[in-house]
Amino acid sequence: MVLLQPDPFLNELTNMYERTQDKGSVWVTLKRSSLKAKATRKKLESQGADVEYRCLVRATDGKKTISTSLSSKDHQRFQASYATVLRAHMNALKKRERKDKKKIAEGDKKQGGHLNKPSSKPSV
Amino acid sequence: MVYITSWDEFVERSVQLFRTDPQSSRYVMKYRHCDGKLILKVTDNRECLKFKTDQAQDAKKMEKLNNIFFTLMARGPDADITEVSGKEQAETQPSKKGRGRRQ
Numbered sequence: 098m099v100l101l102q103p104d105p106f107l108n109e110l111t112n113m114y115e116r117t118q119d120k121g122s123v124w125v126t127l128k129r130s131s132l133k134a135k136a137t138r139k140k141l142e143s144q145g146a147d148v149e150y151r152c153l154v155r156a157t158d159g160k161k162t163i164s165t166s167l168s169s170k171d172h173q174r175f176q177a178s179y180a181t182v183l184r185a186h187m188n189a190l191k192k193r194e195r196k197d198k199k200k201i202a203e204g205d206k207k208q209g210g211h212l213n214k215p216s217s218k219p220s221v
Numbered sequence: 222m223v224y225i226t227s228w229d230e231f232v233e234r235s236v237q238l239f240r241t242d243p244q245s246s247r248y249v250m251k252y253r254h255c256d257g258k259l260i261l262k263v264t265d266n267r268e269c270l271k272f273k274t275d276q277a278q279d280a281k282k283m284e285k286l287n288n289i290f291f292t293l294m295a296r297g298p299d300a301d302i303t304e305v306s307g308k309e310q311a312e313t314q315p316s317k318k319g320r321g322r323r324q
Contacts (some may be wrong), residue, residue: 119254119255127290169296187277189255190275190280191257
């Protein structure tokens with residue numbers, strides 16, 4: 098398991114998404130962790146000290162695993178970059194065109210709609 | 222493993238699950254480009270909630286959910302997530318930045 102800084106992690110994550118375009122999956126796990134052993138954590142809590150929690154992000158393509166740990170300051174910046182990475186790569190999902198009734202009407206005129214639902218209105 | 226059909230129900234239950242046990246809850250996302258499928262899972266190792274989709278619009282909703290989870294995890298389970306401009310709007314604060322004329 099490779100522990101990286103947030104920025105290299107994002108680069109590796111991008112590579113992972115690109116590698117699995119034709120085959121394979123990408124798993125991303127998000128978990129809260131203080132990265133300390135249970136005993137140490139309990140001791141800190143009983144002393145009344147603040148246990149610093151971090152956000153652990155792990156990503157794997159089934160073969161290779163990468164991870165990074167974010168503090169509350171890092172998470173805002175990471176979340177923006179992470180969202181960009183996701184948006185750039187998750188384009189295999191279907192786009193819905195159900196709500197466009199106008200489009201269906203136009204599509205009937207053009208007769209080119211390959212995404213027409215079977216329950217679409219017949220053209221008048 | 223329970224597959225939830227409604228997005229809103231998934232979000233509400235997963236946030237609730239996280240808040241009850243932030244120490245052992247985790248949020249997993251699996252994406253397969255070749256199949257065009259996205260699966261989300263939230264579990265605390267006792268109960269498990271899943272959501273699967275192949276719709277692009279759900280990817281956008283998932284981004285918002287990511288923001289919610291990042292906030293909850295980094296700042297603590299009692300963090301105020303209303304500022305994530307999303308799901309929970311229990312207390313809408315009036316915006317202090319006044320664009321209009323104020324006298």
